Amino acid sequence: KIGHSMMSGSGVKSVDLSSCTSLTTLGHDFLAYCSALEGVRLPPSVSMIGDDMMSESGVKSVVLSSCTSLTTLGSVPLPRLLLSPGERAPPAKRVEDRALHDV
Numbered sequence: 601k602i603g604h605s606m607m608s609g610s611g612v613k614s615v616d617l618s619s620c621t622s623l624t625t626l627g628h629d630f631l632a633y634c635s636a637l638e639g640v641r642l643p644p645s646v647s648m649i650g651d652d653m654m655s656e657s658g659v660k661s662v663v664l665s666s667c668t669s670l671t672t673l674g675s676v677p678l679p680r681l682l683l684s685p686g687e688r689a690p691p692a693k694r695v696e697d698r699a700l701h702d703v
Contacts (some may be wrong), residue, residue, distance in 0.1 A: 601623070601624065601625040601627070602623065602625065602626050602627055602630055603627045604627035604628050604629055604630075604650070605627070605628070605629040605630070605632070606627060606630050606631075607630065607631050607634065608629050608630070608631065608632045608633055608634070609632070609633040609634065610631075610634055611634070611636050612631070612634055612636065612637060613636050613637065613638055613639075614637070614638055614639045614640070615631065615637070615639075615640045615641070616640075616641045617640075617641060617642055617643055618641040618642065618643050618666070619643070620643050620645070621643055621644075621645050622645060623642075623643055623645055623646060624645055624646060624647045624648065624669070625646070625647070625648045625650070626642075626646060626648065626649050626650055626653055627650045628650035628651040628652055628653070628674065629650070629651070629652050629653070629655070630650065630653045630654070631653060631654045631657055631659075632652055632653070632654060632655045632656055632657060633655070633656045633657065634654070634657040634658065634659075635656075635657065635658045636658055637654065637657040637658050637659045638658060638659060638660070639659065640654065640659060640662050641666075642662075642664070642666060642667055643666070643667075644666055644667060644668045644669055645669050646667045646669060646670060647669045647670060647671045647672065648670075648671065648672040648674075649667075649670070649672070649673050649674055650674045651674035651675045652674070652675065653674070
């Protein structure tokens with residue numbers, strides 16, 4: 601689990617968590633206010649993404665199709681949800697009211 605506001609406001613440019621195969625939860629405000637952030641890779645094991653992940657960050661796009669365990673997607677202001685050709689979005693079972701707002 602990555603807790604609330606972890607790495608919020610940091611100068612990180614990219615984050616690759618794809619090898620963190622036990623990671624299941626990303627708390628709210630994870631990577632928020634990271635203006636230098638360009639890319640994020642998440643592992644398939646992520647089942648819950650909290651509210652406002654990467655809000656007010658510099659990230660242009662995020663690929664969630666690899667998150668095959670995703671069950672809950674909070675209110676996340678992502679610019680766009682990218683999928684590879686022929687891929688489908690992960691089957692989130694619970695999507696918050698404002699999930700993917702500002703798309």
